[in-house]
Amino acid sequence: MADTLHLAADPVELTAALVDIPSVSGDEQRIADLVERSLREQTALEVVRSGNAVLARTNLGRPTRVVLAGHLDTVPVNDNLPSRLEDGVLHGCGTVDMKGGDAVMLHLAATTPEPRHDLTFVFYDCEEVEAVRNGLGRVEREMPEWLRGDLAIVCESSNAVVEAGCQGTIRVEVRARGVRAHTARGWMGVNAVHALGEVLRRLETYEPRRVDIDGCLYREGLQAVRVAGGVAGNVVPDEAVLTVNHRFAPDRSPEQAERHLRELFDGYEVTVTDVSAGALPGLAHPVTRELVEASGGAPVAKLGWTDVARFAALGMPAVNFGPGDPTLAHTKQENVPVNQVRRCVEVLRRFLG
Amino acid sequence: MADTLHLAADPVELTAALVDIPSVSGDEQRIADLVERSLREQTALEVVRSGNAVLARTNLGRPTRVVLAGHLDTVPVNDNLPSRLEDGVLHGCGTVDMKGGDAVMLHLAATTPEPRHDLTFVFYDCEEVEAVRNGLGRVEREMPEWLRGDLAIVCESSNAVVEAGCQGTIRVEVRARGVRAHTARGWMGVNAVHALGEVLRRLETYEPRRVDIDGCLYREGLQAVRVAGGVAGNVVPDEAVLTVNHRFAPDRSPEQAERHLRELFDGYEVTVTDVSAGALPGLAHPVTRELVEASGGAPVAKLGWTDVARFAALGMPAVNFGPGDPTLAHTKQENVPVNQVRRCVEVLRRFLG
Numbered sequence: 001m002a003d004t005l006h007l008a009a010d011p012v013e014l015t016a017a018l019v020d021i022p023s024v025s026g027d028e029q030r031i032a033d034l035v036e037r038s039l040r041e042q043t044a045l046e047v048v049r050s051g052n053a054v055l056a057r058t059n060l061g062r063p064t065r066v067v068l069a070g071h072l073d074t075v076p077v078n079d080n081l082p083s084r085l086e087d088g089v090l091h092g093c094g095t096v097d098m099k100g101g102d103a104v105m106l107h108l109a110a111t112t113p114e115p116r117h118d119l120t121f122v123f124y125d126c127e128e129v130e131a132v133r134n135g136l137g138r139v140e141r142e143m144p145e146w147l148r149g150d151l152a153i154v155c156e157s158s159n160a161v162v163e164a165g166c167q168g169t170i171r172v173e174v175r176a177r178g179v180r181a182h183t184a185r186g187w188m189g190v191n192a193v194h195a196l197g198e199v200l201r202r203l204e205t206y207e208p209r210r211v212d213i214d215g216c217l218y219r220e221g222l223q224a225v226r227v228a229g230g231v232a233g234n235v236v237p238d239e240a241v242l243t244v245n246h247r248f249a250p251d252r253s254p255e256q257a258e259r260h261l262r263e264l265f266d267g268y269e270v271t272v273t274d275v276s277a278g279a280l281p282g283l284a285h286p287v288t289r290e291l292v293e294a295s296g297g298a299p300v301a302k303l304g305w306t307d308v309a310r311f312a313a314l315g316m317p318a319v320n321f322g323p324g325d326p327t328l329a330h331t332k333q334e335n336v337p338v339n340q341v342r343r344c345v346e347v348l349r350r351f352l353g
Numbered sequence: 354m355a356d357t358l359h360l361a362a363d364p365v366e367l368t369a370a371l372v373d374i375p376s377v378s379g380d381e382q383r384i385a386d387l388v389e390r391s392l393r394e395q396t397a398l399e400v401v402r403s404g405n406a407v408l409a410r411t412n413l414g415r416p417t418r419v420v421l422a423g424h425l426d427t428v429p430v431n432d433n434l435p436s437r438l439e440d441g442v443l444h445g446c447g448t449v450d451m452k453g454g455d456a457v458m459l460h461l462a463a464t465t466p467e468p469r470h471d472l473t474f475v476f477y478d479c480e481e482v483e484a485v486r487n488g489l490g491r492v493e494r495e496m497p498e499w500l501r502g503d504l505a506i507v508c509e510s511s512n513a514v515v516e517a518g519c520q521g522t523i524r525v526e527v528r529a530r531g532v533r534a535h536t537a538r539g540w541m542g543v544n545a546v547h548a549l550g551e552v553l554r555r556l557e558t559y560e561p562r563r564v565d566i567d568g569c570l571y572r573e574g575l576q577a578v579r580v581a582g583g584v585a586g587n588v589v590p591d592e593a594v595l596t597v598n599h600r601f602a603p604d605r606s607p608e609q610a611e612r613h614l615r616e617l618f619d620g621y622e623v624t625v626t627d628v629s630a631g632a633l634p635g636l637a638h639p640v641t642r643e644l645v646e647a648s649g650g651a652p653v654a655k656l657g658w659t660d661v662a663r664f665a666a667l668g669m670p671a672v673n674f675g676p677g678d679p680t681l682a683h684t685k686q687e688n689v690p691v692n693q694v695r696r697c698v699e700v701l702r703r704f705l706g
Binding site: 167169171182183184185186187189191193194196197200201203204219221222223224225226227228229230231232233234235236237240242243245247274303304305327 | 520522524535536537538539540542544546547549550553554556557572574575576577578579580581582583584585586587588589590593595596598600627656657658680
């Protein structure tokens with residue numbers, strides 16, 4: 001392995017070089033060391049390290065600052081390394097999620113000497129595991145000033161289209177209770193599993209909202225993700241639990257989403273197991289408008305939840321913009337088309353001047 | 354511990370003595386040894402041993418033979434030994450399930466020198482565990498001639514009332530399939546858990562039959578006993594399984610019961626996981642009529658499944674008749690009223706002459 005990466009060279013080769021350094025969550029030291037050394041070669045950048053996160057920024061006194069963020073870790077390798085370039089598509093673990101985006105950021109860090117906005121680059125660890133380990137969360141707690149700016153661009157794959165804001169997500173357990181009995185005398189009991197029929201009926205007839213915000217269409221969703229109940233093969237069950245995941249447009253707060261579910265499942269015990277706020281697209285902000293113009297296309301709504309919401313919670317506009325198809329993330333077949341890597345570099349270079 | 358039990362003495366004391374010998378399924382050797390030694394003292398009886406089952410019979414040349422059967426094992430002790438007699442009720446593990454019935458059988462074996470019918474006593478092991486280990490099944494395979502007779506009386510608890518025949522039981526898995534998708538784009542998938550809503554609707558509106566056979570009313574039942582499905586908190590599930598237990602009156606064969614469920618759950622995958630035939634009450638048989646008359650009351654339908662069905666499958670009428678409330682079986686609080694133990698002895702002595 002070279003001592004440093006050639007950041008100024010071809011961003012596709014840079015992507016392949018990053019992909020070929022395995023960096024499953026928790027095992028990012030090698031890639032973080034390499035990224036740190038490579039960034040320290042860029043004398044215009046102030047570089048700091050936090051665990052296996054590496055942060056770098058310009059200090060040019062610009063009136064505005066843009067934060068670009070990407071995680072360095074991947075899901076476990078699935079017999080899909082080293083990388084393989086075939087017909088203009090780079091295959092391998094981490095190509096789309098998200099070393100293509102990391103390469104775009106690193107390349108820009110080395111080749112944008114006079115940006116119109118001051119720039120902060122955030123490469124972080126442990127995005128693919130439980131939220132409490134997320135490196136961006138640690139940076140936010142330990143050095144929050146490094147995340148401040150007028151716009152955050154999370155370079156996770158978005159098909160090289162600006163995806164604005166993100167939807168919130170809330171999971172609840174809907175619990176039905178009954179009375180146990182032997183099935184030979186079932187009428188002496190109350191079947192909690194049968195009682196879930198009514199809950200499923202409400203799910204079936206539910207009409208999810210479609211919400212237009214700043215020209216972005218958010219499609220909400222309400223899906224049962226787990227169902228469990230049962231005591232023994234000859235016992236009327238006295239408890240059954242349906243876990244439901246609701247994705248909600250960012251015009252609603254987590255509290256509003258919870259209230260909505262409690263109304264919908266009225267008559268049942270509802271327990272919130274986890275919730276994450278969405279993020280408004282924030283497209284009215286001038287810096288965001290510049291990015292959208294540079295991308296040459298209308299932004300679309302981000303439906304999944306991403307770390308964009310962490311930046312939104314800091315009060316900044318935040319968008320997703322990165323190469324590759326996000327639905328390939330976490331699959332063995334993940335890949336990134338190289339022309340999208342190049343397109344992201346071009347759009348961001350145009351935006352950053 | 355005495356070398357033998359005092360079979361001819363008080364059947365309530367005999368019950369307590371049996372209860373105070375722990376005999377959880379698989380650990381019946383001690384109690385089987387004692388029962389065997391005690392029966393061998395009865396010189397009129399032919400005694401054989403099969404594993405931890407003990408069988409004894411008269412060979413008096415009577416034109417008819419009555420088989421009495423009881424299992425020696427119990428469910429695991431639950432801090433409810435030794436036995437405790439309080440206000441005419443004997444408490445402890447195995448009191449109602451079914452050492453009260455075993456004591457009735459043992460007492461009769463020692464105190465009925467001239468029965469009107471030849472008698473066979475079957476004490477067996479491993480009734481409380483998986484059917485393949487059931488000692489009565491082993492006896493049936495290895496020495497089936499020992500189970501032949503004109504009437505079988507299983508002395509499991511029936512509140513000292515003749516319970517005739519038994520219902521059949523069948524368990525099926527009803528499977529719904531869908532298409533996985535990320536919940537952020539739920540409309541790209543098909544939710545298998547939601548599809549169970551229709552199955553639960555059919556269960557809710559199902560009207561179980563009530564069937565009168567020989568004056569016994571059988572109440573059928575159809576109950577979900579387990580539900581399971583789910584992949585991850587953010588994935589639309591592609592499979593969900595509902596396990597349903599159907600208890601069916603003995604006018605239907607297992608094949609008819611299965612066909613009924615396949616019609617009911619038309620449109621879903623239905624897999625039979627286990628089935629046991631019921632047993633017709635067989636009350637038209639003269640020997641059975643004699644027992645009912647001796648018991649002085651109208652027989653009632655047995656709703657649960659018991660080893661009565663094993664005898665019925667051999668082509669014999671078979672009934673349940675034993676002391677205690679069967680709904681207390683397998684509970685920590687299990688107990689047997691001593692007057693029911695005495696009543697069972699009286700009824701059977703009257704019947705056997």
